[in-house]
Structure formats: C-alpha cells, structure tokens
Amino acid sequence: MPDILIIGGGFAGLALAYYLSKDGASVTLLEGGSLGGGASAAPAGRAQIIDSETEEYLDLVIRGVARLETLGEELGVDLEWTLPGHLTLISNDEEWRHFESLVRRLQRHAVPAEMLDIQSLRAAEPYLQAEGFLGAAYSHEGHLNPFKFTAGYAQAARRAGAEIIHHARVIGFEQCDGLITAVLTEKERFSGRVVLMAAGPWMGELAEMAGTSFPMKSTHAEAIVSEKLPRLLHHHIGMTGFYKVVHGAERSVTLGIAQHPNGTLFVSNAVQKMETLDLTSTYWGMPALCRAVRTYFPRLAGARIMRTWAAPSPFTPDYLPAIGWMPGFDNLYVAAGFHLAIPTIPLLAEEAAKSILEFEERPMLAPYNPGRFYPAELPEG
C-alpha cells in the first residue's frame, strides 16, 4: 500500500506527487483521463498578483511568483518563464477607484504597479483600440507555459519515485469508521494510508462519492490561440468581470489577451453558466472572442485561429484554496479550488507535503483549511 494515494493529475495532484515523493513518501496518483487534461489544460499561464483576495493570500502569491523564477531549474524543464506585466483595462470611475486601491496595496508590498492614463496606455500598447477606456492598472506579473508546468511536475514526480496511472477514473470508495480503506476504479481497487483528493472542479463529485460534500464552484471558460504573429503586444491585457456569470449573467466575454514568446496570441475568456462540468466549446464562445479581438485590436482582424478549447475554472465560495484534512475523515486530505493556481500551487503543495508527512499543522496553510466550509464539524472553541 503506498503512503499516499492521490486522485487527480492536474497541477495540484502532480505538484503534490512531486513534493511528497521528494520528501520520501511512496505515492500513487490516479488520473481519470490524461495528465493535465482537466482545468490544467486550459490556462493562459498567468502568474497573477493583482487579483489576490486577502493580504495573507497576496503575500503568498508574491512569494509564489518569486519561486517560479527558479522552479524550472528544480524540475529540470524550461517553463518559458517571463515577466510581461499585466494591464487591466478600466472603463469607468468606480473601477478606476477600485484598481487604484489595488495598485496602492501592491505598492505597499513593494510590487511594481501604477495607474496609466489613456495616453500612457496608448504608448504601452499601440495596437490597442483604447477609445472608451479611462486607462489601465499596470501590475507586475509573470507568465509560463502551462503544459510545461504540468509535464515538469509529472516528470519530476516520476523521477522521485511516484507511480502515475492515467485513465483510471475513480468511481467509488470503501470506508470504515472515518477511514477510506479502498479507492475503486472500473478495473482496480487501490488503497493508501492517506487518500488525497486533488480533483479540481470535480471535487464536488468525488466528495459525494465518499458520502460527504464539498462546495466546489466553477465557471465554464473558453479560450483560443492564433497562428504565430510578429510581436504586437507587450503585456498581458485583461478586462474586469471574469466572475460576472457567478453573479447572475448567463454569459460574458471578459477579454484576456497575451502574445506568447513564440508569437502565438492566447485569447480568453468567454465565460458561461453551465449546469454540468464540460470540456467542450460552445457555439458562441469562439465567434464572441474573435469579435472582441477585432473590436479592441483591429490590426488582428485577419489573424488565423489555430485551436479553441474550454474547461471549468474552479474556485471555492471565498475564492481561496482548500488545502488540508477533510473534516469527518481520519485519512482524507483535500487540495482544490486554486483559482490563482500557477503562483500558489508550488508553495502550497510543498508545504502540504511537509504537513502530511510530519503530521504537523503548518501556519502557512491555516487560512486555507477546508474545515472553514464545515463549521458544524469543528470542535467548539
């Protein structure tokens, strides 16, 4: 029986497989489809800073971005790490005031950030059709290749001794007195001293299979990538409103666009309400993204689209990750809900590995304890 049986081979599961194996645990990871084929197949690759929810989380994200500078070397892969910075386009006074306060907060943390008026925005991104915007909030931000992030962790985990099994969908659990005694797939039955659920948007389904619940939320987000083009953009450029759908809209296009070092343009996000978890593109997503690109970057009107895709983007009710022991179980650990996945997962997964193996609470993980979603099960006081 391995020490740790991980369910889910996205960023979170693979990073945990690496840090746990590196620290001497025997690890088996079960992935229902192909590695990194869930939400981790979708990201732009941003290591966002400005969207951090709390001061504590901002500290973590800043340290996480610094950590990404050397992560590729540690994993033995070129993550294509760059620091393009992010421009959040601002169209009204309310947004301006909000982002001004976020910029001031970043400055207090010594993170490069500033408000750009319309002239400075035009100078920063000459191909942007900036009419209608008041300006933008510039914030320091990094970028990497998300496929290499997945592959880097998978290869490093294997080198450290982890066994990784794909196409092994978990369909149920056996349990006795708060212990998960077996994890069932269609073909096989697995066990682990600790069972670690890192199933991203599918956490709710898995928790239900184990006879509990998990308040996982997600939005269905679509993206497109273009052919290689000469250098046209210098920053990640985004609009506000990714969570409009969460707050009642049926669908929204909140343009996020960047040009990767190889010249391709990555364009997200067409977001829509969806009852089921789905990896398929909708009929309206790609045309809507193309229209948005033509509106804001008329110069790109003739660019060819090479690929389009969609995935549920996971988050918890308070937008903070859930990482820790699952209330009501003695050997079930959860690692999910990373909406700022790229900057936070390396630090959180490394710390979680230590916490699991040393049977010790780690202060860094305390704000993200999944127990906050189960107040009735917490001990009094």
Ligand SMILES: Cc1cc2nc3c(=O)[nH]c(=O)nc-3n(C[C@H](O)[C@H](O)[C@H](O)COP(=O)(O)OP(=O)(O)OC[C@H]3O[C@@H](n4cnc5c(N)ncnc54)[C@H](O)[C@@H]3O)c2cc1C
């Ligand atoms: C369009 C888009 C753009 C994004 N851009 C960014 C970005 O720029 N930066 C950023 O940090 N984040 C971004 N995100 C969010 C990021 O992709 C996710 O937060 C992250 O990938 C979540 O990783 P995870 O390992 O928790 O989940 P996942 O990658 O979904 O991994 C969970 C895995 O569990 C597997 N699984 C599920 N059920 C079972 C089962 N029963 N048995 C076995 N395996 C199972 C799934 O197949 C999946 O591979 C974006 C998301 C989207 C959709």
